[in-house]
Amino acid sequence: MPKTELSRRDFLKMGAAAASAFAVGSMIPAQVAQAARDAGLLDSAGDGYIASMCEMCVWRCGLLAKVVDGRVVKLEGNPDNPHSKGNLCPRGQSGLMNTYDPDRVLTPLIRVGKRGEGLFRKASWEEALDLIASKMQGIKDTYGAEAMVFSTTHCLSQPLFENLMYAFGSPNYGTQRSLCFNAMIVANQITFGMEEPDRDYQNVKYILLTGRNLMEAISTSETHDLSYAIDNDVKVVYIDPRFTKTAAKASEWLPIRPGTDLAFHLAMINVIISEKLYNSSFVNQYTVGFEQVALAVTGYTPEWAATLTGVEADVIRRIAREFAAAGKYALAHNGWRTSNFVNSFATERAITILNTLVGNWGTTILPSSGEETGTLGQPPQPPYPRISAQRLDGVPWKYPVVPLKIGVFQEMRDNIVTGNPYQAHGWFISRQNPIMSIPDRAKTLEAFSKMDFIATVDILLNDTAWFSDVVLPEASYLERYDPLLIIGNKVFVRQPVIEPQGEGKSSLWIYKQLGERLGLGDYFQYTDEEDYLRQELTPLGVSLEEVKVKGYADLPETAHVGEGSEPTFNTPSGKIELYSDTLNKVGFPGVPAWEEPPKPAEGQFYLLTGKVAQSTQFGTQNNQLLHKYSDEPRLWMNAKVAAEKGLADGDWVVVTSDAGLVNVHLQATEAIRPDCVYLTPGYGHLSKGLTTAFGIGASDSVLHVTYTDPISGGQALSQTFVSVRKA
Amino acid sequence: MTEIKHHGFLFDATRCIDCRACMVACSVENNIPMDKTRIWVAGIGLKGEFPNLDHASMVYHCLHCNAPDCLSACPVGAYTKRPDGPVLYDPNKCIGCRYCMNACPFGVPHFDWDKGLIDGAFIDKCTLCPQRIDIGLEPACVATCPTDALVYGEWTDLVKEAHGRIQAHPVRYIDHVYGETENGGTSYLILSHVPFEELGLPTIGPVPVKAVSEKVMEFTIPFALGWGAVLTAVAAGVHIYNRNKESDVKQAETPEGKTEETK
Numbered sequence: 001m002p003k004t005e006l007s008r009r010d011f012l013k014m015g016a017a018a019a020s021a022f023a024v025g026s027m028i029p030a031q032v033a034q035a036a037r038d039a040g041l042l043d044s045a046g047d048g049y050i051a052s053m054c055e056m057c058v059w060r061c062g063l064l065a066k067v068v069d070g071r072v073v074k075l076e077g078n079p080d081n082p083h084s085k086g087n088l089c090p091r092g093q094s095g096l097m098n099t100y101d102p103d104r105v106l107t108p109l110i111r112v113g114k115r116g117e118g119l120f121r122k123a124s125w126e127e128a129l130d131l132i133a134s135k136m137q138g139i140k141d142t143y144g145a146e147a148m149v150f151s152t153t154h155c156l157s158q159p160l161f162e163n164l165m166y167a168f169g170s171p172n173y174g175t176q177r178s179l180c181f182n183a184m185i186v187a188n189q190i191t192f193g194m195e196e197p198d199r200d201y202q203n204v205k206y207i208l209l210t211g212r213n214l215m216e217a218i219s220t221s222e223t224h225d226l227s228y229a230i231d232n233d234v235k236v237v238y239i240d241p242r243f244t245k246t247a248a249k250a251s252e253w254l255p256i257r258p259g260t261d262l263a264f265h266l267a268m269i270n271v272i273i274s275e276k277l278y279n280s281s282f283v284n285q286y287t288v289g290f291e292q293v294a295l296a297v298t299g300y301t302p303e304w305a306a307t308l309t310g311v312e313a314d315v316i317r318r319i320a321r322e323f324a325a326a327g328k329y330a331l332a333h334n335g336w337r338t339s340n341f342v343n344s345f346a347t348e349r350a351i352t353i354l355n356t357l358v359g360n361w362g363t364t365i366l367p368s369s370g371e372e373t374g375t376l377g378q379p380p381q382p383p384y385p386r387i388s389a390q391r392l393d394g395v396p397w398k399y400p401v402v403p404l405k406i407g408v409f410q411e412m413r414d415n416i417v418t419g420n421p422y423q424a425h426g427w428f429i430s431r432q433n434p435i436m437s438i439p440d441r442a443k444t445l446e447a448f449s450k451m452d453f454i455a456t457v458d459i460l461l462n463d464t465a466w467f468s469d470v471v472l473p474e475a476s477y478l479e480r481y482d483p484l485l486i487i488g489n490k491v492f493v494r495q496p497v498i499e500p501q502g503e504g505k506s507s508l509w510i511y512k513q514l515g516e517r518l519g520l521g522d523y524f525q526y527t528d529e530e531d532y533l534r535q536e537l538t539p540l541g542v543s544l545e546e547v548k549v550k551g552y553a554d555l556p557e558t559a560h561v562g563e564g565s566e567p568t569f570n571t572p573s574g575k576i577e578l579y580s581d582t583l584n585k586v587g588f589p590g591v592p593a594w595e596e597p598p599k600p601a602e603g604q605f606y607l608l609t610g611k612v613a614q615s616t617q618f619g620t621q622n623n624q625l626l627h628k629y630s631d632e633p634r635l636w637m638n639a640k641v642a643a644e645k646g647l648a649d650g651d652w653v654v655v656t657s658d659a660g661l662v663n664v665h666l667q668a669t670e671a672i673r674p675d676c677v678y679l680t681p682g683y684g685h686l687s688k689g690l691t692t693a694f695g696i697g698a699s700d701s702v703l704h705v706t707y708t709d710p711i712s713g714g715q716a717l718s719q720t721f722v723s724v725r726k727a
Numbered sequence: 728m729t730e731i732k733h734h735g736f737l738f739d740a741t742r743c744i745d746c747r748a749c750m751v752a753c754s755v756e757n758n759i760p761m762d763k764t765r766i767w768v769a770g771i772g773l774k775g776e777f778p779n780l781d782h783a784s785m786v787y788h789c790l791h792c793n794a795p796d797c798l799s800a801c802p803v804g805a806y807t808k809r810p811d812g813p814v815l816y817d818p819n820k821c822i823g824c825r826y827c828m829n830a831c832p833f834g835v836p837h838f839d840w841d842k843g844l845i846d847g848a849f850i851d852k853c854t855l856c857p858q859r860i861d862i863g864l865e866p867a868c869v870a871t872c873p874t875d876a877l878v879y880g881e882w883t884d885l886v887k888e889a890h891g892r893i894q895a896h897p898v899r900y901i902d903h904v905y906g907e908t909e910n911g912g913t914s915y916l917i918l919s920h921v922p923f924e925e926l927g928l929p930t931i932g933p934v935p936v937k938a939v940s941e942k943v944m945e946f947t948i949p950f951a952l953g954w955g956a957v958l959t960a961v962a963a964g965v966h967i968y969n970r971n972k973e974s975d976v977k978q979a980e981t982p983e984g985k986t987e988e989t990k
Contacts, residue, residue, distance in 0.1 A: 087872060640777075
């Protein structure tokens with residue numbers, strides 16, 4: 001019958017259209033919807049709110065996803081989550097656009113053209129996983145497990161990624177940390193015996209922000225707390241060569257000469273010690289090495305620092321006195337992305353000393369309470385194989401105090417290029433974009449060319465995926481489970497609020513599948529994501545169902561370390577180490593000492609980098625909602641300098657460093673020192689698979705010259721000097 | 728019957744960090760096309776010379792006037808003012824005449840050139856999220872604001888709160904709550920540390936333009952008709968004059984052999 005024929009054809013046509021336009025969505029059995037309905041979160045029509053956790057940056061705000069008919073239509077902050085307090089930043093608000101990005105990778109892809117041509121064919125999960133496993137096994141059999149390099153970024157599934165790597169037997173681990181905050185966490189580790197103590201703004205009366213641009217590099221709850229502190233007349237001194245949106249809110253902005261933060265802080269320590277403004281009872285009771293510090297800073301007077309920093313001696317002296325007068329209510333913020341100069345580690349150490357001198361431990365600086373995972377259970381597994389190979393990133397043989405799980409990513413890249421101490425042959429990358437993030441992009445591409453095999457897991461064809469041999473589509477953070485997170489006395493969950501687009505899968509699933517194909521199934525003893533989470537919850541006595549309802553569950557009251565008891569520090573002396581024998585033993589100064597970083601030559605500029613509120617690193621520029629509300633990423637140059645050079649706002653300029661050159665629009669502005677230029681990071685993408693972001697702005701990584709701090713392993717991102725001319 | 732309380736939102740420019748979370752939240756909540764927005768950053772932004780600088784930003788959108796000029800200018804009644812605050816626009820009634828755009832002293836209603844009579848919805852502006860406030864939620868922009876630069880509540884409470892902030896910090900704030908009296912009062916109240924015109928807000932008296940415009944409107948139609956008649960007469964006169972002049976020119980040229988024009 002013609003009529004039946006027609007309707008059948010229509011049905012087929014509709015099915016095909018729906019599958020491509022809506023990327024499966026409600027077409028497949030609605031497991032998420034069913035589970036949410038069973039939990040009473042969605043009504044019979046499939047509408048309601050499901051609580052989960054944001055992943056637009058690493059702050060992990062709680063969210064409530066409004067779901068209508070199997071689609072997320074709005075995200076709200078979860079008021080019960082201490083990281084969001086009910087608010088979401090612009091990135092958090094735009095999160096659903098990452099999930100519904102028309103550029104999503106919907107199936108596994110296998111490269112068919114040359115690397116970087118972007119020609120792939122669709123493949124089944126079976127074929128793609130088998131291919132990756134056979135390539136990895138082949139490299140292991142031929143060259144040893146250490147010839148496989150693994151890299152990923154700070155995320156909840158990171159422990160499972162590390163599990164795959166250590167079970168495989170490779171020591172070569174690349175994280176983003178050395179490109180971001182090695183200086184800060186190694187300094188905290190040395191002084192306090194913990195990576196990053198918490199900051200508490202409740203009782204704060206005086207805040208010193210060394211480049212911590214909290215009003216643009218937003219950490220929702222901390223930005224909120226700083227805003228309230230400012231509202232309550234807390235004095236905020238902000239040090240930055242740029243007039244950022246934080247500078248606009250601060251009580252005092254000091255446009256310091258780049259690379260001289262250390263001199264500023266050393267002079268503050270000098271004033272506080274020489275004028276005896278420190279908390280001597282706290283220093284006596286809880287610290288070691290005060291005498292060494294006092295001796296070391298005698299020459300670091302405000303007058304000495306003034307010539308280096310460009311900040312008047314009287315101002316430094318006044319701020320030191322004000323800071324000390326606030327006593328334990330003062331807070332010198334240790335910053336976050338502290339990869340600036342080769343002396344950034346010493347700067348960070350000086351900040352820990354400043355805080356200690358006023359005895360603010362337990363008041364504005366608290367023992368790290370967040371993100372304890374020790375109390376979570378985990379599936380049983382055999383011990384990891386012994387790894388005897390040296391690490392390619394020089395830890396610890398070249399960088400003795402850098403923790404193993406942190407590493408020195410840029411050094412690893414360099415040694416992949418040189419083949420020393422051995423040649424790497426394969427690279428497995430998950431949720432990371434090293435082509436964009438490591439300084440000197442040309443060199444990173446060279447490292448890629450040394451690889452026999454590269455596989456990348458991501459939701460988009462990011463630049464690294466674009467140059468990979470196999471791409472595995474991850475489910476987005478709104479479509480999958482991740483391992484649980486404990487914050488304070490609550491356990492939080494990231495759970496799927498919709499079905500994955502296309503064939504996206506969770507990392508928990510992907511790593512297990514690869515593990516099993518590599519004969520490492522014993523390291524992945526869980527049947528599925530929910531089973532993994534249930535095993536994590538076993539020792540806590542909380543059910544997964546309970547956690548899923550509100551997105552979190554309260555934990556039975558347990559005493560937290562350091563709470564209500566004497567502070568303890570996991571350092572060799574058991575005290576706060578103002579002087580560090582650990583550093584001394586490996587040939588570094590035990591107390592921070594002034595080290596003059598290089599300066600730009602005549603006619604050159606410091607190239608500064610720093611975040612904007614509408615993007616996170618290298619992964620959000622393709623989000624259409626963020627793109628809509630972002631300023632064009634132009635090169636900031638001081639307006640008077642630009643005029644002297646005959647450059648006008650909006651001109652195309654060529655920016656050249658020792659590593660490379662880029663073309664970009666100029667932004668002539670008063671908001672920057674005359675000796676600096678600034679470029680928003682994360683733009684200048686190479687992948688044409690990012691159709692929104694491709695062609696926008698320029699990459700600072702093309703310009704960045706690799707300089708590694710020998711102590712912390714941090715990359716000195718601001719130690720790149722550029723010249724600028726009209727295009 | 729329970730009394731309907733006037734609600735509104737209070738914006739504090741000293742707290743705004745120009746992060747644009749409100750803009751994204753509004754776009755998603757109200758399903759705004761990618762090339763449109765109901766909130767924009769207004770004002771002069773950065774001012775001063777290095778290193779003496781200041782920066783202010785303003786979440787600019789419909790102020791939801793108590794006596795809306797858009798409403799009084801609209802010839803087809805597409806606008807309504809709800810007693811609890813929102814000024815709403817009905818796309819089904821709109822004929823696209825853009826009188827509201829000219830009438831609004833704050834330059835808020837935006838015309839959608841992409842749409843025609845058939846698609847409707849020529850005008851777009853903030854609605855104060857009635858779909859949210861009617862079920863007890865805050866407007867999308869308010870709910871997400873990471874620094875609480877925007878708060879939502881009963882109008883009289885917000886006015887009290889605003890004056891309380893000024894009293895607590897007389898040096899910080901300009902001693903005025905914008906919107907308390909402007910244009911007869913608005914549901915959007917604004918506190919600032921910089922002059923309001925630097926936030927892009929017009930200096931405007933307490934008498935709503937509506938009161939003036941309605942007076943003017945009484946004369947509009949007779950005036951338009953009369954003036955139209957005059958213009959028509961003039962245009963007709965000019966046309967006749969030109970036609971005569973043209974034929975004069977042609978006649979004048981023909982004797983010299985320049986006959987191209989008449990061929």
